[in-house]
Amino acid sequence: MRNKIKGISASRGIAIASPYLLKSPDLSFEKREIDDEEKELKRFHGAINQSKVDLSSIQKKVSVEEAKIFDAHLLLLEDPELISAIETKIKDEKSNAEAALDEVMTTYIDMFEALDDEYLKERAADIKDIMKRIMAHLLNKWLPDLSLIKDEVIIVAKDLTPSETAQLDIRYVKGFVTDIGGKTSHSAIMARTMGIPAVVGTSLASEHIGENDLVIIDGEQGEVYINPDSETVKSYEKRRDEDKQHKETLKQYIDLPTELKDGHTVKLNANIGSPSDVKQALENGAEGIGLYRTEFLYMESHQAPTEEEQFEAYKTVLEQMGDRPVTVRTLDIGGDKELSYLQLPKEENPFLGLRAIRYTLKEKELFATQLRALLRASVYGTLKIMFPMISTIEEFIMAKNMLLAEKQKLVVEGISVSDNIDVGIMVETPSVIMLMEQFAQIADFFSIGTNDLTQYTFACDRMNENVSYLYQSHNPAIFTMIAKVAQAAKKYGKKVSVCGELASDDVAQAVLVGLGVEELSMNAPSILGSRFSLINHVKEDLEILALEVTKMKTQEELMKQVNKFLTQITV
Ligand code: PEP
Ligand code: MG
Secondary structure, rough: OOOOOOOOOOOEOOEEEEEOOOOOOOOOOOOOOOEEEHHHHHHHHHHHHHHHHHHHHHHHOOOOOHHHHHHHHHHHHHOHHHHHHHHHHHHHEEEOOHHHHHHHHHHHHHHOOOOOOHHHHHHHHHHHHHHHHHHHHHOOOOOOHHOOOOOOOOEEEOOOOOOHHHHHOOEEEEEEOOOOOOOOHHHHHHHHHHOOOEEEOOOHHHHOOOOOOEEEEEEOEEEEEEEHHHHHHHHHHHHHHHHHHHHHHHHHHHOEEEOOOOOOEEEEEEEOOOHHHHHHHHHEEEEEEEEOHHHHHHHHOOOOOOHHHHHHOOEEEHHHHHHEEEEEEEOOEEEOOOOHOOOOOOOOOHHHHHHHHHHHOOOOOHHHHHHHHHHHHHHHHHHHEEOOOOHHHHHHHHHHHHHHHHHHHHOOOOOOOOOOEEEEEEEEHHHHOOHHHOOOOOOOOEOOOOHHHHHHOOOOOOOHHHHHHOOOOOOOOHHHHHHHHHHHHHOOOOOOEEEHHHHHOOHHHHHHHHOOOOOEEEEEHHHHHHHHHHOOOOOOOOOHHHHHHHHHOOOOHHHHHHHHHHHHHHH
């Protein structure tokens, strides 16, 4: 019997409870030739309709954000290409509905699983979820209803589909463990929004955990303990209670500024992907939206969002944020993010290819639609517009000129547009840093995208495992570049923010603030913890630390030094 299983940390936190072993019904079937196609088609459509009813009722129970996942499921149930492929198999090949469904959907699943993009890869799980539901209806089997769980448990499953995850009542379900899945699977995303710990991708947890075992999930480390000794239980109970207490303590910082011991302040903003994320941002004390990744608007449907749809989304975010500024990034597509309806060219090196601003400057109609929607929404709050992956001065000027031209057209049409929109850029390429002195004179603000900056600085594809050792976001090279951005921006009175993953990392935060970064934008759940640790610092100490570590030779050396500094602070 294994005592400890390692998996992927999908959602932080500690859970201690008995397991609920999720058993899926046997959905195996025989492939057979049918003689009444009409009857078979009717059976197939009956199963589709019942699945739609199920999904609509699940959708009513979940949050707005989660409901969108099921919009995508419902869309798939109406996808004419998919439905007609299954109908053709039934009609032309005289295949029974089960086999037709299985063959067609498996092709879709394989297609998604073969993609390079982790996010899109995980969408295969959504298709499996729908297939399972239709199949269960065809075979007259019942799928388990997890909303009926009324005991404190940890769900243990081979896989947890989004619709199963949506049924979880967090008063009773303390966390979950699955054999498969990754950090970006929908069930992992949902666990983070629900705030319950989860460990996924354990390979074998469902085989090793028995009904009468006691289970501990360590969501931070991605570890699962089976029947741990009493010492381990005690220490985890203590950590769980401390976590709970700490979360409560952090709530008092929601409306407070992030003021260092010497009175210096740092702004902590949230990164969002859709209007429904604003609520969580505000609940976690975001002082603004530092990065609104608009590509999710484009990824949600089968066609580009209209000007009106975009206007509504931007207006909603601006209105909900009130006085707090909202930085919207224009479409950042290409690289690892594809859009089926845009037909992006297949490229040898997509990360070095037609991506982000390069694409929108080429597809002017698409860009103009987004700019118009943004300009129209600008009167509903404090809007800042930011262009992604700028690498030359000309690109920025072209993009800004397009924005001004659209503004002019709107004014002529009698539509009001704010006169107070800051226009800035993402700093993600080394060329921008070398041209910072020039950029600082023409852009209103800078937001450093350390995820891409790391990739482009080390010439290391962030999706390629063979070179992942080079993806060193804490290397002194990165901080030296950030120092250069901060210095030039300061000289011309412009603001600098960091909105890549580095912004929520406590080691990096100390150095970034020391370098003169004034705003950090991160995932909402990290804001209060960051505020709590930053207020213990003194700006001058951080400046000394930053100067010292940018002179270091390696990432390892830097991490060691900053960690030592942080330990001294907390003692
Ligand atoms: C970045 O590159 O750091 C960034 C914030 O942009 P994205 O992660 O969306 O590429
Ligand atoms: Mg980026």
